[in-house]
Amino acid sequence: GAGVSQTPSNKVTEKGKYVELRCDPISGHTALYWYRQSLGQGPEFLIYFQGTGAADDSGLPNDRFFAVRPEGSVSTLKIQRTERGDSAVYLCASSAALAGEQFFGPGTRLTVL
Amino acid sequence: GQSLEQPSEVTAVEGAIVQINCTYQTSGFYGLSWYQQHDGGAPTFLSYNALDGLEETGRFSSFLSRSDSYGYLLLQELQMKDSASYFCAVRGEGRDDKIIFGKGTRLHILP
Numbered sequence: 099g100a101g102v103s104q105t106p107s108n109k110v111t112e113k114g115k116y117v118e119l120r121c122d123p124i125s126g127h128t129a130l131y132w133y134r135q136s137l138g139q140g141p142e143f144l145i146y147f148q149g150t151g152a153a154d155d156s157g158l159p160n161d162r163f164f165a166v167r168p169e170g171s172v173s174t175l176k177i178q179r180t181e182r183g184d185s186a187v188y189l190c191a192s193s194a195a196l197a198g199e200q201f202f203g204p205g206t207r208l209t210v211l
Numbered sequence: 212g213q214s215l216e217q218p219s220e221v222t223a224v225e226g227a228i229v230q231i232n233c234t235y236q237t238s239g240f241y242g243l244s245w246y247q248q249h250d251g252g253a254p255t256f257l258s259y260n261a262l263d264g265l266e267e268t269g270r271f272s273s274f275l276s277r278s279d280s281y282g283y284l285l286l287q288e289l290q291m292k293d294s295a296s297y298f299c300a301v302r303g304e305g306r307d308d309k310i311i312f313g314k315g316t317r318l319h320i321l322p
Contacts, residue, residue, distance in 0.1 A: 141254065153308070153309070157309075198259070202253035
């Protein structure tokens with residue numbers, strides 16, 4: 099009965115480095131979303147998956163950001179050449195249906211120095 | 212594209228009732244959701260409206276008017292623990308077939 103888990107919980111990296119953020123959704127949930135949240139703001143849509151395919155990646159800021167979900171379960175958000183402006187909490191959510199309740203993970207706080 | 216508007220802050224007194232409004236713009240419409248987020252925590256689901264009308268869940272109710280592209284969250288018998296940020300979220304259709312969130316309403320509760 100585990101919920102959505104995300105690792106690491108905190109990541110500190112230097113400008114220019116590569117990072118991977120992992121999301122383990124609730125078992126059986128076909129829809130998986132990635133959001134980015136800055137202090138005082140709402141979750142900002144990045145990308146969502148329906149099964150293994152990225153159904154909509156229109157929220158990815160630029161080509162430094164990429165996400166995969168190869169087996170339709172765990173997803174990894176990859177950020178290349180990190181910039182200070184990438185610092186935020188990255189949230190993952192999963193749901194059993196596209197329009198249904200989303201269950202959020204605790205987030206990964208990314209700090210780029 | 213999709214957009215949502217909600218007040219940035221609302222203040223109310225413990226025990227009172229407060230309404231948080233949300234207007235949205237989207238291509239097609241699947242439903243409007245509400246989430247609560249305490250400081251340092253993850254958003255948690257409160258309610259979902261796909262059809263016009265009022266949905267009640269305990270002290271929280273949510274209303275939707277599709278013709279007005281408008282909804283609200285009603286919180287009754289406010290408790291100090293209700294101090295949090297509240298987000299409306301909408302899913303559209305076609306090009307807007309994804310869930311996006313508003314910027315959130317910070318609810319301050321006074322004793």
